Amino acid sequence: MKRFSLFGLLGLVIRRDLLLAMRRRADVLTTLIFFVMVVSLFPLGVGPEPEMLRRMASGVLWVAALLASMLSLPRMFSADYLDGTLEQMMLAPQSLTAMVLGKIVAHWMLSGLPLVLIAPVLGLQFDMSAQALWILVLALLLGTPVLSMIGAIGAALTLGLRGGGVLVSLLVLPLCIPVLIFGAGAVEAVNSGMDAVSNLSLLGAFLLFALVFTPFVAAQALRISME
Amino acid sequence: MVINWFKYSAPTTFYGLAGRLIPYFAWPAAILFCIGLYIGFFVAPTDAVQSEAYRIMFIHVPASILSMFIYLIMAGYAALGLIFKTRLSAMMASALAPTGALFAFISLWTGALWGKPMWGAWWVWDARLTSELILLFLYLGYIALQASIDDPRRADRASALLALVGSVNVPIIYYSVQWWNTLHQGSTIKFSGTSMHIAMQQSMFTILVACWLYTIAVALARVRSIILEREANTQWVNDLPEVKGVRS
Numbered sequence: 410m411k412r413f414s415l416f417g418l419l420g421l422v423i424r425r426d427l428l429l430a431m432r433r434r435a436d437v438l439t440t441l442i443f444f445v446m447v448v449s450l451f452p453l454g455v456g457p458e459p460e461m462l463r464r465m466a467s468g469v470l471w472v473a474a475l476l477a478s479m480l481s482l483p484r485m486f487s488a489d490y491l492d493g494t495l496e497q498m499m500l501a502p503q504s505l506t507a508m509v510l511g512k513i514v515a516h517w518m519l520s521g522l523p524l525v526l527i528a529p530v531l532g533l534q535f536d537m538s539a540q541a542l543w544i545l546v547l548a549l550l551l552g553t554p555v556l557s558m559i560g561a562i563g564a565a566l567t568l569g570l571r572g573g574g575v576l577v578s579l580l581v582l583p584l585c586i587p588v589l590i591f592g593a594g595a596v597e598a599v600n601s602g603m604d605a606v607s608n609l610s611l612l613g614a615f616l617l618f619a620l621v622f623t624p625f626v627a628a629q630a631l632r633i634s635m636e
Numbered sequence: 637m638v639i640n641w642f643k644y645s646a647p648t649t650f651y652g653l654a655g656r657l658i659p660y661f662a663w664p665a666a667i668l669f670c671i672g673l674y675i676g677f678f679v680a681p682t683d684a685v686q687s688e689a690y691r692i693m694f695i696h697v698p699a700s701i702l703s704m705f706i707y708l709i710m711a712g713y714a715a716l717g718l719i720f721k722t723r724l725s726a727m728m729a730s731a732l733a734p735t736g737a738l739f740a741f742i743s744l745w746t747g748a749l750w751g752k753p754m755w756g757a758w759w760v761w762d763a764r765l766t767s768e769l770i771l772l773f774l775y776l777g778y779i780a781l782q783a784s785i786d787d788p789r790r791a792d793r794a795s796a797l798l799a800l801v802g803s804v805n806v807p808i809i810y811y812s813v814q815w816w817n818t819l820h821q822g823s824t825i826k827f828s829g830t831s832m833h834i835a836m837q838q839s840m841f842t843i844l845v846a847c848w849l850y851t852i853a854v855a856l857a858r859v860r861s862i863i864l865e866r867e868a869n870t871q872w873v874n875d876l877p878e879v880k881g882v883r884s
Contacts, residue, residue, distance in 0.1 A: 562797075562798075562801055566781060566794045566797065566798060567781070567784075570784050570785060571784060572784060576780060576781065576784055579773075579776065579777045579780050580777040580780075580781060580798060582773070583770050583773040583774050583777060583802075583805075583809070584801065584802070584805050584809075586770060586809055586812065586813070587805075587808050587809055587812035590812045590813065590815070590816040591812065594815075594816065611812075615808075622804075626797065626801060629797060630794065630797055633790060633793045633794050633797060634790065634794065636789070636790060636793075
């Protein structure tokens with residue numbers, strides 16, 4: 410059997426997952442609509458004063474992004490688990506860690522990237538300044554992959570369990586708190602006239618740290634769940 | 637002489653050992669609690685700054701220390717269980733989790749009771765309060781994961797992995813919360829570096845040791861129940877006098 414190189418394998422898994430998602434576009438759109446809806450609910454709940462909205466914007470967008478990414482997590486492995494693909498992946502003489510990384514990247518492209526792209530539009534609703542919008546996009550770009558990566562561990566651990574959807578949020582949300590803090594903190598820093606570099610650097614550090622460890626841990630979690 | 641290091645890692649042998657050990661931890665725990673509370677309430681003087689309310693600290697501080705310490709021990713057992721595939725380690729980890737969650741809850745509860753007279757608010761988004769709350773969430777996630785998996789082997793290993801991931805994350809969470817706190821608000825009321833009265837130290841230390849012994853006793857008792865539950869269909873469990881008495 411042919412042994413793929415790391416990037417060949419990654420490309421294959423990503424292309425396959427994207428193709429599957431394109432055949433069922435509704436799933437991708439649901440996450441995005443959920444994100445837009447949650448963000449739009451906040452001004453209705455707290456009132457339309459621009460001053461307050463501007464201060465809340467980064468936090469609201471980040472919490473909504475966190476919730477939206479939780480929403481799509483159970484789908485990361487469940488379809489492959491139900492139709493037996495996952496079992497074949499584990500039997501295949503390829504690195505499971507690399508395949509999991511591929512699935513994480515695909516998941517991020519389907520659930521994280523659309524949020525990053527729509528976020529500036531929502532930020533305008535909250536009267537954010539142009540500079541703050543840039544930092545917001547940059548922070549989301551660094552932070553949302555980490556959410557997908559940590560989420561992958563939770564999704565793998567809760568594979569095929571009753572009530573897996575709520576459970577995965579319960580497991581993953583506390584672990585995502587640092588990303589939320591520094592993601593929202595980056596925009597906050599710009600608003601208060603400070604430099605956002607330290608926040609963004611820390612987000613970048615989280616991203617690299619997660620990139621090294623989480624695919625491996627998620628692969629181990631899959632092995633435990635599939636035993 | 638060859639020592640069998642793994643002798644007591646088998647549930648069969650550990651069940652009896654745990655049963656024999658429990659009184660040696662439970663009784664000292666009860667006695668030390670009484671001594672510590674007595675010193676705390678009757679011997680320790682009234683604090684100059686905080687008057688009587690400071691006495692909450694005699695429960696609060698040991699509970700906070702143990703809630704964090706138990707998570708580390710739990711993660712240690714989880715790692716042992718994953719590495720050596722010893723079932724007992726995983727059982728110990730799951731036996732410790734409820735006690736850890738209990739202490740985290742007590743710590744938050746007493747903290748709120750202390751905060752009302754001192755800070756004028758039940759809850760302040762202080763770095764330590766927030767990270768204690770997150771710690772409670774981590775415990776609850778661990779317990780929830782374990783409870784929702786029916787196969788005990790998978791439950792053990794999955795929750796062990798979660799505990800390990802959590803323990804890597806705990807320092808990161810702690811420092812980010814601290815940083816977030818300094819970013820958002822000025823420092824809340826801090827203790828000036830007054831030296832503690834010797835009786836206060838004695839009381840707190842005694843209760844800390846008592847809580848520790850209590851944790852060991854309770855974990856051993858709980859692990860015995862877990863062993864009985866898991867091994868209910870084996871011959872040795874059915875031969876136990878306490879089981880025979882119930883079943884016949």
